[in-house]
Amino acid sequence: MSPALVCEDLVKRYGGKTVVDHVGFHIDEGEAYGLLGPNGAGKTTTISMLVGLLRPDSGSVTVGGIDVAADPVAAKRLIGYVPQDIALYPELTARENLRYFGRLYGIPRRALAGRIGDVLAMVGLADRADDRIETYSGGMKRRTNIAVALLHEPRLLILDEPTVGVDPQSRVAILDNVERLVADGMSLLYTSHYMEEVERVCTRVGIIDRGKIMADGSKRELVAELGGSDRIELVLDGDVATAAEKLRAVEGVSEAVVTGTHSVRLLATGGRHLLPTLIAAAAGTAAVTGVEVVEPDLEAAFLHLTGSTLRD
Numbered sequence: 342m343s344p345a346l347v348c349e350d351l352v353k354r355y356g357g358k359t360v361v362d363h364v365g366f367h368i369d370e371g372e373a374y375g376l377l378g379p380n381g382a383g384k385t386t387t388i389s390m391l392v393g394l395l396r397p398d399s400g401s402v403t404v405g406g407i408d409v410a411a412d413p414v415a416a417k418r419l420i421g422y423v424p425q426d427i428a429l430y431p432e433l434t435a436r437e438n439l440r441y442f443g444r445l446y447g448i449p450r451r452a453l454a455g456r457i458g459d460v461l462a463m464v465g466l467a468d469r470a471d472d473r474i475e476t477y478s479g480g481m482k483r484r485t486n487i488a489v490a491l492l493h494e495p496r497l498l499i500l501d502e503p504t505v506g507v508d509p510q511s512r513v514a515i516l517d518n519v520e521r522l523v524a525d526g527m528s529l530l531y532t533s534h535y536m537e538e539v540e541r542v543c544t545r546v547g548i549i550d551r552g553k554i555m556a557d558g559s560k561r562e563l564v565a566e567l568g569g570s571d572r573i574e575l576v577l578d579g580d581v582a583t584a585a586e587k588l589r590a591v592e593g594v595s596e597a598v599v600t601g602t603h604s605v606r607l608l609a610t611g612g613r614h615l616l617p618t619l620i621a622a623a624a625g626t627a628a629v630t631g632v633e634v635v636e637p638d639l640e641a642a643f644l645h646l647t648g649s650t651l652r653d
C-alpha cells in the first residue's frame with residue numbers, strides 16, 4: 342500500500358524569508374508522526390502545503406500515492422484536516438454543523454445520519470450533540486472540529502496544535518480520542534510545541550526549527566543522538582545570563598540556555614556527579630537554589646539539535 346503521506350523538498354518563501362526550507366518526511370499507513378517545533382517554526386505553513394491550501398515554491402506532496410498538486414480533489418478525500426482555528430457555526434448545534442459539512446462533502450443524506458452518530462461517539466460528544474456550539478468550551482469546539490474532519494472517513498488525520506487554548510480536561514479527552522483513532526488504524530500527522538503530547542501520541546517525530554527538519558526518527562533514535570547527555574534544569578539567583586556562559590564553559594556541558602528569569606537548561610554528560618562543579622562555576626555570579634537532572638528526552642534532543650528551547 343502507498344505511504345499515507347510523502348513530502349519532498351518543500352520550500353516556501355515570503356519576501357526574502359524562507360519559512361519552509363526543503364522539508365521532507367513520510368508517514369507510513371497507520372503510523373502516527375509528530376512535527377515538534379516552537380511557535381513560528383513553520384509547522385502550519387508546511388501543513389497548508391500538504392493539504393493543498395498553499396502552493397509550495399518547490400517540492401512535492403503525495404497522499405496515499407496521489408499527487409496533491411496534480412489531483413487535489415482526490416487527495417483531499419483522503420485527508421481529514423483540523424486547523425488551529427475553530428471553523429464552526431456557533432448558533433448551530435454540533436449535529437447541525439456536522440450535517441452541514443457532511444452535505445458539503447457530498448455524503449449521501451441516508452448515510453450521513455449514521456456517520457454523524459459515529460464521529461460524535463469517536464470524540465465523546467454524543468450527549469452534547471444537540472446543544473449549540475456557542476455553549477461549548479474551547480476544547481469541546483476543537484473536538485467538534487475533529488469530528489467534522491472525520492466525517493468523510495479519511496485515511497490520514499492532520500491535527501495542527503489541537504490542544505492550544507483548550508481546558509485541561511478537554512486536552513486529556515483530545516489526546517485520548519487521537520490515541521484511540523491511531524489504535525484503530527488511522528494515519529496521523531500531529532503538530533505541537535508540547536513535547537509530552539508528541540511523545541505520548543506519536544511513534545516517530547520530526548524536529549522542526551526555523552523551517553528545517555533537523556532530525557527525524559523514533560524518540561529512542563533521537564535521544565540516542567545525545568550520546569548519553571542528561572538534561573539538567575537549574576534554578577538560579579543572580580546574573581543568570583552570565584552564569585549560563587560560565588556553565589557552558591564547564592567540561593562535559595554541551596549546551597546552556599536561559600529558559601526564564603531564574604532558570605537555565607543544560608545538556609551535560611556526567612549527570613549528578615557534575616553538580617558540585619556546576620555550583621562552583623556559577624558561584625559569584627549566581628547561587629544555585631534548585632536542581633533537576635532529567636533522563637534524556639525530546640526536550641534535550643531539541644536543545645542538542647538547535648541550541649535553543651522548544652518554548653522560545
Ligand SMILES: Nc1ncnc2c1ncn2[C@@H]1O[C@H](COP(=O)(O)OP(=O)(O)OP(=O)(O)O)[C@@H](O)[C@H]1O
Pocket residue numbers: 355360378379380381382383384385386387502
Ligand atoms: N502569509 C505569510 N506571510 C509572511 N510570513 C508568514 C506568512 N505565514 C507565515 N509566515 C511566517 O512564517 C514563519 C512560520 O510560520 P508558521 O505559522 O508556519 O509556524 P508554526 O510553526 O506553525 O507556528 P505557530 O504554531 O505559531 O503557528 C513565521 O515566522 C511566520 O511569521
